[in-house]
Amino acid sequence: MQENGIGASVRRKEDQRFLLGKGRYTDDINVEGQTYACFVRSPHAHAEIEGIDASAATAAPGVVAVLTGDDLAADGIGPLICGVTVTSDDGQPHRAPAHPALAQGKVNYVGDHVAIVIAESLTQARDAAELVEVNYRPLPAVASTADAANDGQQQIHEEAPNNICFNWPFGDKAANDEAFAGAHKVSSIDLVNNRMVTNPMEPRAALGEYNSGTEEITLHLTTQNPHVHRLVLAAFNQLAPEHKLRVVGPDVGGGFGAKIFIYAEELVVGWACRKVNRPVKWTADRTEAFLSDAHGRDHVTRAEMALDENGKFLAMRVLTTANLGAYLSTFATMVPSYLYAFLFAGQYTTPLIYSEVKAVFTNTSPVDASRGAGRPEATYLLERLVDVCAADMGLDPAEIRRRNFIPKDAFPYQTPVVQCYDSGDYEAALDQAMELADYAGFDARAEEARGRGKLRGIGLSSYVEACGIAPSAAVGQLGGGVGLWESAQVRFNPTGNVQVFTGTHSHGQGHETTFAQLVCDQLGVPFENIEVIHGDTAKTQFGMGTYGSRSLAVGGVAIAKACDKLIAKGKKIAAHAMEAAEGDIEFAGGNYTVAGTDKAMNIAEVAFNAYVPHNYPEGVEPGFDENAFFDPMNFSFPAGTHICEVEVDPATGEVEIVDYTAVDDFGKLVNPMIVEGQVHGGIVHGIGQALLEGCHYDKDGQLVTASYMDYAMPRADNAPEFKIDYAPTDPPHNPLGVKGCGEAGAIGAPPAIINAIANAIGAKHVEMPATPETVWRACQSAN
Amino acid sequence: MSTINLAVNGQSVSGEVEPRTLLVEFLREQLRLTGTHVGCDTSQCGACVVMIDGKSVKSCTMLAVMADGAEVTTIEGLANGAELHPMQQAFMDNHGLQCGFCTPGMVMSALDIVNRHGNEPDDAIVRRELSGNICRCTGYQNIVKAIRAGAQAMGE
Numbered sequence: 001m002q003e004n005g006i007g008a009s010v011r012r013k014e015d016q017r018f019l020l021g022k023g024r025y026t027d028d029i030n031v032e033g034q035t036y037a038c039f040v041r042s043p044h045a046h047a048e049i050e051g052i053d054a055s056a057a058t059a060a061p062g063v064v065a066v067l068t069g070d071d072l073a074a075d076g077i078g079p080l081i082c083g084v085t086v087t088s089d090d091g092q093p094h095r096a097p098a099h100p101a102l103a104q105g106k107v108n109y110v111g112d113h114v115a116i117v118i119a120e121s122l123t124q125a126r127d128a129a130e131l132v133e134v135n136y137r138p139l140p141a142v143a144s145t146a147d148a149a150n151d152g153q154q155q156i157h158e159e160a161p162n163n164i165c166f167n168w169p170f171g172d173k174a175a176n177d178e179a180f181a182g183a184h185k186v187s188s189i190d191l192v193n194n195r196m197v198t199n200p201m202e203p204r205a206a207l208g209e210y211n212s213g214t215e216e217i218t219l220h221l222t223t224q225n226p227h228v229h230r231l232v233l234a235a236f237n238q239l240a241p242e243h244k245l246r247v248v249g250p251d252v253g254g255g256f257g258a259k260i261f262i263y264a265e266e267l268v269v270g271w272a273c274r275k276v277n278r279p280v281k282w283t284a285d286r287t288e289a290f291l292s293d294a295h296g297r298d299h300v301t302r303a304e305m306a307l308d309e310n311g312k313f314l315a316m317r318v319l320t321t322a323n324l325g326a327y328l329s330t331f332a333t334m335v336p337s338y339l340y341a342f343l344f345a346g347q348y349t350t351p352l353i354y355s356e357v358k359a360v361f362t363n364t365s366p367v368d369a370s371r372g373a374g375r376p377e378a379t380y381l382l383e384r385l386v387d388v389c390a391a392d393m394g395l396d397p398a399e400i401r402r403r404n405f406i407p408k409d410a411f412p413y414q415t416p417v418v419q420c421y422d423s424g425d426y427e428a429a430l431d432q433a434m435e436l437a438d439y440a441g442f443d444a445r446a447e448e449a450r451g452r453g454k455l456r457g458i459g460l461s462s463y464v465e466a467c468g469i470a471p472s473a474a475v476g477q478l479g480g481g482v483g484l485w486e487s488a489q490v491r492f493n494p495t496g497n498v499q500v501f502t503g504t505h506s507h508g509q510g511h512e513t514t515f516a517q518l519v520c521d522q523l524g525v526p527f528e529n530i531e532v533i534h535g536d537t538a539k540t541q542f543g544m545g546t547y548g549s550r551s552l553a554v555g556g557v558a559i560a561k562a563c564d565k566l567i568a569k570g571k572k573i574a575a576h577a578m579e580a581a582e583g584d585i586e587f588a589g590g591n592y593t594v595a596g597t598d599k600a601m602n603i604a605e606v607a608f609n610a611y612v613p614h615n616y617p618e619g620v621e622p623g624f625d626e627n628a629f630f631d632p633m634n635f636s637f638p639a640g641t642h643i644c645e646v647e648v649d650p651a652t653g654e655v656e657i658v659d660y661t662a663v664d665d666f667g668k669l670v671n672p673m674i675v676e677g678q679v680h681g682g683i684v685h686g687i688g689q690a691l692l693e694g695c696h697y698d699k700d701g702q703l704v705t706a707s708y709m710d711y712a713m714p715r716a717d718n719a720p721e722f723k724i725d726y727a728p729t730d731p732p733h734n735p736l737g738v739k740g741c742g743e744a745g746a747i748g749a750p751p752a753i754i755n756a757i758a759n760a761i762g763a764k765h766v767e768m769p770a771t772p773e774t775v776w777r778a779c780q781s782a783n
Numbered sequence: 784m785s786t787i788n789l790a791v792n793g794q795s796v797s798g799e800v801e802p803r804t805l806l807v808e809f810l811r812e813q814l815r816l817t818g819t820h821v822g823c824d825t826s827q828c829g830a831c832v833v834m835i836d837g838k839s840v841k842s843c844t845m846l847a848v849m850a851d852g853a854e855v856t857t858i859e860g861l862a863n864g865a866e867l868h869p870m871q872q873a874f875m876d877n878h879g880l881q882c883g884f885c886t887p888g889m890v891m892s893a894l895d896i897v898n899r900h901g902n903e904p905d906d907a908i909v910r911r912e913l914s915g916n917i918c919r920c921t922g923y924q925n926i927v928k929a930i931r932a933g934a935q936a937m938g939e
Contacts, residue, residue, distance in 0.1 A: 011875055018883030019871040021818020021858035025884065028817035123801065201822045201830060201884040201919050253820070253884025254919050286823040508882030508920045677878050680922030708827035708917065716913035716923040721906070745922070 045701020111291025202253025225545020296370020339374025457760025496604025503543010524590020653776025682745020
């Protein structure tokens with residue numbers, strides 16, 4: 001192993017620029033002659049637009065243009081798309097109402113885009129936006145997830161009767177019903193998965209530049225996937241042909257899913273910069289981010305489990321209503337369907353699973369993937385339901401899990417819900433977590449806490465998730481419009497240093513470091529001689545970007561494959577140079593050697609020979625630069641057990657997390673320091689959902705939590721110091737043996753925390769966010 | 784428009800600002816010191832923290848005209864060339880940053896914690912003092928570790 005190779009906690013290459021204040025985020029970029037944009041947004045949740053009078057705004061100081069939906073339509077710019085088809089129970093594709101980037105006669109949520117005002121300065125743009133007079137005729141709004149499809153509700157889109165996007169039954173209902181009818185016991189729970197605003201700390205931004213000489217548009221965007229943006233904007237929105245559109249995702253300040261999607265502002269800025277023939281810059285303020293970023297979660301669910309007399313799970317039934325918001329965001333349909341119901345087996349051998357998902361439109365911001373995307377929702381209902389089962393059967397929560405775990409010798413394990421799990425040892429992770437958390441000593445700690453007037457509770461969550469997104473054939477079968485391979489290019493320069501071009505995008509994950517470690521390990525090139533380049537369609541050949549904990553499991557393998565090709569080509573070059581047979585050449589630690597001799601040549605020398613091929617093997621192309629694509633054979637399945645311990649003050653309902661243990665199986669770790677950081681961040685994201693974060697619309701569709709004054713983000717004093725460990729298994733189909741780690745915390749934490757609170761106060765269930773008020777009320781009814 | 788004169792990272796600067804111009808806008812737009820970030824509109828997130836006359840201030844919450852005559856230090860003013868300030872170094876060594884967006888504000892707030900609590904702040908003090916800085920990436924644990932290590936290094 002190289003010193004800075006796989007397994008080393010190497011300090012990050014990207015930190016120097018961030019710490020010096022030299023990061024280059026989209027809003028940090030300024031170009032000659034740039035103008036500033038401000039969007040006019042709907043103050044109504046649902047209204048018809050009877051007229052727009054932009055004359056005063058157009059005449060205001062510094063205003064370059066005021067553009068509306070009519071201008072956009074006149075230029076043939078297409079509506080925003082949703083890229084994944086779900087077939088509804090009537091055999092028809094999901095209902096997909098048009099999603100214009102600027103409103104065409106009607107607005108459907110507060111924050112919906114009505115016009116763009118472009119001016120010489122930001123203050124002029126903002127001032128002028130106030131002068132755009134929009135004549136609205138308000139309509140009744142639909143804001144409640146649970147009630148959206150009820151009879152008599154206001155209809156939002158003509159194409160979607162009863163505000164239903166799709167009804168998606170999945171599984172064998174008759175067999176499931178039969179198992180329930182014959183069960184020893186049926187446990188059930190009704191719960192809400194609270195709507196969240198994803199909230200990366202950098203607000204979204206776009207800077208568009210049009211070059212009339214080359215007819216090219218360059219868009220700097222806060223994106224997790226620049227090539228996907230380019231593809232969709234070119235192919236579906238007619239912004240520009242793909243080869244005349246460059247999308248750059250420079251430094252991006254966090255994504256967590258919210259920067260995957262192709263947003264109205266991005267398309268409009270790209271179009272407007274050509275229309276006014278000036279660079280146009282737009283940066284969201286935080287309230288705009290709350291109003292117009294795609295939100296996450298927002299499910300209302302009933303879940304039931306049929307059990308035998310030993311507490312074995314016989315069958316599970318899940319009925320969910322999922323809120324998709326006012327329009328379909330880019331991947332909205334797949335989140336409460338394929339990313340959700342295919343995880344209902346969890347870590348258990350439940351043989352029969354049936355689910356129905358009703359996806360509804362409401363007059364709220366679009367809902368799409370947010371850290372975990374479907375998997376936190378699945379894990380939350382399952383791990384809460386399992387605790388209810390344990391209570392109903394009089395079993396310890398750890399014991400009922402143990403009785404139902406997929407045994408370690410059963411992998412690969414075909415679940416009844418499509419997924420075939422790669423590898424796992426769920427009991428080992430549970431044992432390790434219980435040991436680390438001192439589960440056995442809990443009763444004594446609870447007793448001690450009681451003496452202080454505190455209710456102490458402990459909660460488990462044993463999760464599994466599907467990462468490494470995704471095998472393209474599976475994506476195609478499921479109605480996805482793209483392949484989800486990843487690409488890489490590994491280029492030696494003649495002087496022996498290496499540039500690695502990846503189609504993934506790093507926005508906090510530290511790819512510039514982790515991927516350099518991979519290459520350092522495989523090619524034996526010093527870590528400091530390796531540079532990782534990402535995020536620019538003009539530099540990297542292609543890529544599908546970063547989400548679904550896919551970057552290492554898919555993108556990392558593409559890099560390794562490109563390195564394999566370099567090593568193989570280098571053998572020919574080295575054999576020729578050292579006058580040996582190619583079959584006698586061995587490669588290790590950066591050196592080519594001739595077996596049985598002391599002849600050796602470093603890979604940097606081989607690279608030089610390849611670029612200065614004066615003495616070179618016949619038939620071999622010059623250059624030392626290889627491309628590779630990797631399409632995974634399966635998803636990867638990280639799993640683990642998290643254990644949370646809380647103390648509740650029954651007088652105030654205040655919850656303190658006093659201990660938190662996570663034992664995860666991520667396969668092999670490349671940079672343990674970075675992995676641990678991902679786990680910490682994920683857990684705190686989960687703490688946010690469980691205790692603090694609630695996105696609320698009132699009955700009229702007004703977002704009442706549109707700033708950090710009203711929407712509680714987790715702070716430093718909301719978490720204890722975590723106990724983190726790993727229980728790795730080896731996924732057989734991933735050539736690097738890795739699984740992905742970016743979402744695990746956000747998936748594992750919410751049920752562990754709510755299970756702990758329920759345990760503490762003796763309640764069956766407490767809804768998230770478990771604020772002091774919610775917990776206090778639950779304490780009153782539990783007593 | 785008003786003229787303001789101030790010192791930023793040890794350099795005298797002057798500028799023409801509107802009465803409503805925020806200090807952070809002046810720093811980012813006029814001086815092109817883009818290391819100071821804007822993460823919210825309500826003085827909650829702390830990405831914009833700078834030092835004014837030795838005290839931490841959210842530069843989104845102060846008008847540029849109020850900084851007339853002040854000495855301002857931003858994240859760009861801490862290092863000696865490429866040699867990081869001990870607090871910056873501690874953030875790197877302890878993986879106290881991921882996406883880097885909240886980081887400048889975290890580092891500036893950390894310096895203020897050291898100013899007020901000395902070189903040995905415990906976990907509870909650091910966590911409480913960070914109530915005005917939001918990070919979505921790190922879960923804070925490594926930021927707390929970094930600040931404690933940085934505080935100690937500053938005392939050596």
